[in-house]
Amino acid sequence: MNRSSFRNWCNSGEPFVWLNAGAVSLSIIMVVGLILLIMARGLGHFWPSDVAAFDYTDSDGAVVALAGEFIDAESVPRARLAVGDARVPAYLDIIDRTLVRIGNRDYTGFDYRWVLDVAMHNLSYPAQIMVIERYEWGNFYGYLTAIKEDGAALHADPDWALFQRYIAASQQLLGEIRHIEKSLIGAVNYDMERLRLKERKLALDGAPEGSPAHTQIATQRVALQEKYDGYTDRLAGLYEQLNRPSFMARLADGREVELAFAKVVRAYRPNAMSVTDKVAFYFEKLWEFVSGDPREANTEGGIFPAIFGTVMMVMIMAVLVTPFGVVAAVYLREYAKQGPVTRLIRIAVNNLAGVPSVVYGVFGLGFFVYFLGGTIDELFFPESLPAPTFGTPGILWASLTLAILTVPVVIVSTEEGLSRVPRAIREGSLALGATKAETLWRTVLPMTASAMMTGLILAVARAAGEVAPLMLVGVVKLAPSMPLDGNFPFLHLDRKFMHLGFHIYDVGFQSPNVEAARPLVYATAFLLVLIIICLNLTAIKIRNRLREKYRAAEQH
């Protein structure tokens, strides 16, 4: 390697070219790495990892028996941990430690625990150890010892299949209870509220007490009350049945505790499961994640309401944004007189695409929610005031805000499509005697359809990922009811909703138990990324095909 050749190589500017290449490379590595990171962390969560049991020397020298899943491992310089820990040999500068999910929060106080690898002994993976997902207090790790009914032990050392049958039975009961509580009683309550509002409206309209309308309301109310009482009786019976069986389990440290079947979501023994079992379990969990309701302050269970809310909001937005965006683009390109004014408008529209989304949120809150919504309430819903109907953040306002936010995207995209339609095609149509409207409607717009589609997809992708404006105009961490349900008028545009992006923010940053919530946040993030990548790739595909098509049309 001689010196002058290196200098020559430097003088040729090659190193700079390579540095530039490195910049591209780095950017791509970051994107791909980020997506892989989210994917690995998000999808890994549902795999039933083995449960280890081991003895652990605590910092005070006492030996405790622990059991749990290994979640994470890291090496830390000694200085970062408590100095002078007697368990660690003096020659070790870097200490390996493992994050163990030990569960049993109701008995031990915390779900997760960092343990030093050097203080772990007698590591084993007993086949008998079971993991119980619970409705409260997170996971439970322990050994099954007995099944009880009405407090008396029925089966000592019970069969696993029998235990699973008990769980299935309580799950069925829970399903029934949930159906009664949510759907049936929910509907009754909803109707009751409507009756109350009807009555209030009558009072506001000045109808005299005891009018036919009033009696009708009274009879309806009696009927509803009867229905309600019937449901509560049934519920009481179901609850009694549900709470009868319980089981005993032994914790890793030898304590014996009693647990209710009513609190169990599912139980499994990961160490005894074969790979096929695990795969089946994995997909069961994945399905629960996309189709289930959240549990435990959103840190467990599924995210179906968030998916539903996002889709719903985006759909309403798409319905609003497409016609307006297209009309504005057609006007700008086809009807408006081209000149400084249209140029100015075009610059303004372009710039609006760059205005921070939170500003749209501020506008949406002030204008849509407080001004428009407040006015609508006064005009159409005086009976429920002072409780606001539309004068509070809700899905309609969120969709409208995002429609305004994304309308520049649709306008720009449609305009680009319109400008690409070859002149010859327009002139041909006009020469054949078609009016301008007919030319537009029959030839130009159909040719622009895919450009509009691209614009719409990009708008939808942007809307699906926006969170900042939604925080102001209608998103909540936990919506009690969906914006679409079985109660008349079925579509409730005034309701608040859940959203994937906000879910990530809320669970990741506002949750009391961030450690437990983290895997679910990754999974949610992965889902959102997946949706957005798919939408964008579709838009890119359509756009590329479109360009090819026009290139072909221009050559003919």
Next chain:
Amino acid sequence: MNEASSTSLLPDFSSSAAQKYRYYRHLKDVLMRYVMALGGISVIIAIVLIAFYLFYVVLPMFKPPHLEQVASYPVPASAAAETLYYAMEEQHEIGLRVAGDGSVVFFNTTDGSLVQRQSLTQETPAQVTAFAAGDPSQRLLATGLDDGSALLAVHEYHVSYPQDVRVIRPWLDWPVGNAPLVIDEAGQPLNLITAQADADQVTVAALTAAKRLLLVNVTEEESFLGDEVATRITRSRIPVAGEVTFLALDVEQRELYVAEQGGLISWYDVSNKAAPALVQRVQAVRPPADITSLSFLSGGISILVGDSEGNITQWFPVRDAQNNYTLERIRGFDSQAAPITAIAPEYFRKGFLATDDAGYLGIYHTTAQRTVALEQISGRRLARLAVAPRANAMLVEDATGTLQFWEIDNEHPEISWSSVWGKVWYESRDKPEHIWQSSSASSDFEPKFSLTPLAYGTLKAAFYAMLFAVPLAIMGAIYTAYFMSAKMRGLVKPTIEIMEALPTVILGFLAGLWFAPFVEQNMPGLFLCLLLLPLSMIIAAYGWSRLPNRVRHKVPEGWEAALLAPVIIATALFAFALSKPIEIALFAGNMPLWLTDELGITYDQRNSLVVGIAMGFAVIPTIFSISEDAVYGVPKHLTTGSLALGATPWQTVVRVVLLTASPGIFSAVMIGMGRAVGETMIVLMATGNTAIMDMNIFEGFRALSANIAVEMPESEVGSTHYRLLFLAGLVLFLATFLFNTIAEVVRQRLRVKYSSL
């Protein structure tokens, strides 16, 4: 149409059906034109509406206040006696007048008609010689009598709504009983008095005719058994040197301010009621001017001193470096010219009203250092002044005994250019500062509405993001547009588009929950990466250039980026593997701690470095795409010409391509800047959101956008805070609009230039 009857091959154009059809088509055409125009214009208007609506919400903050005289009438009841005090209740329907004969008159504010009349001195034959009100929000009336005792009363109001009509019933309550409290055991008349009372204790300071300043404290103490309440009375005497003109005791009953002739103010610490101590004596007003009015600002921390030249100054104790407190002049108002006759502090805001000898009324706000309004409302001296609890009405008595009732519309006095952008000396702070603190639990809290730290945070975030993004994005764009093979370009460009589309909430979440702890754990590795990456690229490139052609020709030109990918990954892994040994060897095993201990740099886990990288990630694609377009659009004949003249590709890039494309790259940076300024979720999630002003890369900040997202949902509609958040939104809107417009104009020029080349 009727082809059968026609001889021509063409349909009949003039048949009525054809005409009708043509007419219908024409109609449709015209209709479509109008519908499109209407729709298009309305969409454009709707978009423009955003800016106007933001202005519409913000503007009331800068509206001058509106004062309107509602009524004017002779002083209600016992007009002969001098007025000592006026007050109003919450709804400003009922006014209260305390007269020199000890009578308390409740009257209707709109017409002066009598509602109720009571006497303070009904239980005693003594005469009123001095009067003072406690903190206005506690409605305490303190009367000094000529037998050396004092009477304490509270004016209370009971509001009820029989038949949906508001009825307010006033009455007088006696917190320490309606028997006089002996102040001067020698029985001398009290010439001056000041008092405060709360649930536990009452403190009265009074000056007797013999110039003795006495302090009396009555404390209620529960006995150990809990059911008996004993009162303990503490008395002490405060030595005074000069001629005392005003007394003022703060609401916490800890500080006593005594104004003396000659413009002096003595500040006593009376927290120990048995042994009051003089803290400081200051010359508050320079002779020949003298103090003509002394009052607390709401909250009882600041005093307002009005003098005979019409100046009003605000003072409060300031702590110095040695933890000693000194009374400092904070700010002054000199809008009025005649001696100040009365100062009425607003109940819950840091504003006050002042009247003077020449009939002028001034409305001021201390935090904003703003004379909100100044109006001459009478030709004569204004003697007495009272402001309604909600600061939306006032009573003014002039020298002729006429009482004027005014309504005041003054919603946002706390906003001024200096309070929003400048340094403000807030109460209890030791120097003027920029602070954003919009809410607090207590009602007399001084809101700190400085947008400067927030704007600073926004710019700081944008700066670090650009520091990371601009080199990467522009270098990447040059390479992609100029050197990269078409095939690879077809892969890279969609990837960058995906990068642009990634929701920022995901970037923010990763930055906050994954990257921030990662950086904290592997800081040496990160800096090592910064050093090693360019180095390893160049070494790898040189190594590649030394390889035999046989090997090199296997990879076509324009795939250098792909070749570098494994190098980059390997280097990064190597750097992070070295991180811990380096940390142990050089930084005592804990680099953040080392930074704090050795260099004195505070380290937050969620800091600007994390935000810079995360937000840089978000703006890279924006800058990349636009600069790539600009570089790619450089006409080919320029570059081929340069190459033909013997320039190397790199020389061509630097001297020809970059020069031509520089406006486009500039506009790309502008648009990237716009995006960085407005980004919300990343700054919200990846920083600690504390509003500090410090360029330290290892500390967090609070950005305008994140502040809006956090505080907007809790803000009360129409309040100053709400409008100020709109102002923050407007600032963001205008900033990004400015950046984008510059970029757009530059780009359009560039387009014209390219087409002419």
